[in-house]
Amino acid sequence: MNLLAFAAQSNLPLWMVGAYLVILLGLGMFSSNLFRGTSKDFFVASRSIGPFMLLMSVFGTTMTGFALVGSTGKAFMTGVAVFGAVAVWSGIVHSSVFFMIGTRLWAIGKRLGYVTQVQFFRERFKSHTLGTVLFVLLVLFIIPYLLIGIISAGKFMQGTAGLDPRLTGLVICSVVLTYVFMGGVRSAAWANTFQTLVFMLTGIVAFAMIAKSVAAKTEEGSGTFLENVKRSTELVEQVKPERLVRGVHPEKLNRYDESKKTYMIQSVEGDYEGAYETWKLAISEHLTALLEKHGGHDKSVDTVEFEALGSLQRQEFAFVITELISGGAAEKIMAKKAMPHSGGERERVKLANLHQEQLATAKIAAADDSDIEKQFTALVLLELRRPEAPIEPVAPRASMSRLLWITYLFIPLSVGMFPHVFQHWLTAKSAKTFRLAIVAHPICIALVWLPCVFIGTWAAGLHAMGELTVPVIPGTDRPNPSAVLGAVVGQLVQNSWLMGLLMIGVLAAIMSSLDSQFACLGTMFTNDIVLPWKGKDYYSDRDTVKIARCFVTGVVVASYLLSLGLMKTASVFNLGVWCFSGFTALFPIIFAALYWKRATAVGAYACIVVTGVLWILWFRDSGYGADKGYTVLGMLPMAPLTIVSAMALIVGSLATKAPEGRTINKFFPNSTR
């Protein structure tokens, strides 16, 4: 039963999603009661968020819908290597970034009263223009990221419940807008905490239920939880072993060795070149005989003459011509001379069909001993097939190359430049608040990713066995990775409760990032554009909150309208993935601003220019993101992009005058000197 049909049968999942959204709104209302009415509270929750909420809100913000749906799809395509490449790297890098960047930015933000990254960059580099350039870049990079969230939610609900994606977008934007409007970042933090708990729970519950269903397909059947996991993985080991390793599975190596041996024997003993020469001679003689019979005085067959032939003669003639066309240049010329119209696309298809028919007839006749003459003619005809050269088997490749595996390190670096994560860092009550987030983040990532990676890997095994049908990417015959999780739940578990929970989990993961992004963009427009333009004391604190709320509303409305326009284009997804590279490539700026006293505005400009130029160049080279496996020198593009941008920053900074001592004193605590 497919997912759509299953979901349509029961309305329970939709009721569950509705109930979840109502609870979320209720939580938003509750948290807005805690809102103190000040701009500081709206932008950074009066820097009063405790350790657990900081962990949940930052974790929820960094984990998008990709953590549930994307990780499953990626594991389906690549195997378990995804866990190490993305989740474990993220654990190591995120914790390090929180420790080194997060705590320090919090301290600077607290000390100097910043609420946005741009405020920090403007003062650190003593350049208002640099801040404005970074503002534009950050907004440009974050908008596709935000649109992906709205569109993904719409598409997911369309695939699972048949809902109009425009309606889904409208509902989630309205819910998020309501609580962010009322309570600002404080409400976003409360909602994120709740949503993060929900999607973590979803992953674990789905894992247990799917393990049971997959194990039921094995000979032993389902058992305890651990037995189910073991049996499901062993099933994959039997049918799709390459999905269980990052490198090359020994089973695949054995198969390669065998086919290589066969190839070597064929190459040595087959005498392909001799067979080819014999074939050339035989087929040209056969063609001459046919043309003698049907070619008339010009020794060629035109369209009219060809159509005038009997059915069997046409098949035989088409067979010979098609075989000749598959040969070398001389044979192609021969075919063209014998049948001048054979070069057209339409004629070729027609000839190919007749060739297939003749081949099938000849194979049957060759196996039939009752009519010796017919059998002999068929065998002669079969001998006219062009001999095939032995094909050298391709050496098996690792699921993920070593270089690619290393360069996955650069993906999680982007978290250091995300403006919405920056804003959550500033909500911390004290630097100590970060401790839990730093320690628990790697565990939380593993908890969410491991079940999803296993589900994706099991799905690959079931798909290979023909036990699972995954919807294909439109216009291709390749399975759609984004549809894997839905297909597994829909076809294997067939439980309305789990389906509802899964829908809630995916929406929770998407919305927990959306709310922070909306709040962050509203904050940035207010604090980086309006307040510096009008002067800090021009608006009262209450007016500042009103302006921020207007901007949040404006950003939500604009994002929703943009998502409607881009709903049917894939390019926004491609662009979104590349925007990640942009954030990573700008990471050297924040790192240098915090740890390198010599970093200057010119260095930052150099970093931005190099990032911009290479980003555009490589983005275009990848077919505007269409080539998903695009690499630069075997690496993810963000790796060389970040390395080169860092070098530009260093060169640009060293080539210019060092910042004033006053600036250094302002941003670097003594202990780090």
Next chain:
Amino acid sequence: MRYFIVTLAVSLCWLHQDWFIWPILAELNYQENFLSWIVAEEHEVKFGIPANVGFQLFLSIATAFVAFIAVWKAWPKELERWAEADGYRGRGRGRGGRYRPRGGGSKSSAGSKPSNRQTSRPESNKDSSERTRRRRGGRGRGGNSQSQPRAGE
């Protein structure tokens, strides 16, 4: 301690490149020594988990452990005090940001040696009570090397 933590973090990154580990483990397996029970090949499924995933999962836990040691032993205590200090005061004199944790009495500064060059300020409010200033170099206004309370304190 911070260097030790950095070493641990770098080791985690190095261990994450696990391809060099599997041949070593295979060699141990061949020798059949006391470590054989943990030995597995990359593709081998142990307890329902492929060995390479098990190893990466172990690294996740190890990362949390290293992070725990980092926040326990290498926590930048002075950063919080620096953040709590008034960032705008003194900047006009080119001395903004020169705050150090107070030497005695505070748990957070237990790791640093109390200095007789630091003097406490009257505890007029919470912020100022946690703040001390250090005069750099030379002799103080009082004619000795100790820093003096600021005017009006």
